[in-house]
Amino acid sequence: MQTVTTNTLTDTISYKNIPIVTYKINYPSFTTTCNVKAAEAINAYYLRLAQNTRDYCRNVIFAQAAQDLEYIQGTRPFNAYTLDVIFQITYNSGCITSLYTDTYTYTGGAHGQTIRTSDTWDFSSGEKLRLTAFYPLTPSSLHQLQVSMESQIARRLKENPGTYFDDYKTLLHNTFRINNFYLEPGKLVIYFQQYDIAPYSTGLPEFYFPINI
Structure with missing residues (x-):
């Protein structure tokens, strides 16, 4: 500890x-x-x-x-x-x-x-530790990450329209960085920098994935 x-x-x-x-x-x-x-x-x-x-x-x-x-x-x-x-x-x-x-x-x-x-x-x-220590990075798993992040954004946009750029699906793929993650209890958090996929007012977007630590 x-x-x-x-x-x-x-x-x-x-x-x-x-x-x-x-x-x-x-x-x-x-x-x-x-x-x-x-x-x-x-x-x-x-x-x-x-x-x-x-x-x-x-x-x-x-x-x-x-x-x-x-x-x-x-x-x-x-x-x-x-x-x-x-x-x-x-x-x-x-x-x-x-x-x-x-x-x-x-x-x-x-x-x-x-x-x-x-x-x-x-x-x-x-x-x-790298992301691979907690999440397998294969073409299939990366696709699953992308789909999950798209779904999380879609839900957020229903509640708060305009909080992500219109082409966020392409931007998610283009601005994903393998080292932009951290852990929370029971969760992997992947984040993006300001302006990567959303306006300044959105801040630094975060996406959450359950894992066993």
Whole structure:
């Protein structure tokens, strides 16, 4: 079993005495009763990701924000760029832990963008588990996944018309990514990114499949 602690890297960076970038990066740290060395390796993985994201904020996003501030030259209010990272543990039992991480970035405009990533870990070995560990990926099973997702969307559209693009069947096939999944108790969850198959207002579409874990 794993115990989870939340760590945070946060800062506000100014340019010409104006705060232009704010970031808050939450990332997990684990202790485990399964394999201490595996937990150490997984913790190092998340620390490295958090540090890389912090450096991206300090360099790339900061440079973009400073350029934007110089460009507007006081012609309009400047909205600080932001980056927020949160994670959610969705399954944690025995030596298996599954989670997703949402990274929200705002760099001007009407709204920001959220990118989701996910990981499912075996803390006995330290290995990241792939979808094939929980669901067989054959032409037949992939077709069944597609049909099930189409059916779930059809039901949702009856309740809320316009929440998916008209060509969602084609988009489901074209934007499916094998690593875009996480576990919940008794369920496999497959998700899509914003705009993959639905408008921004729909968020990140999720589809649910019963499995035995």
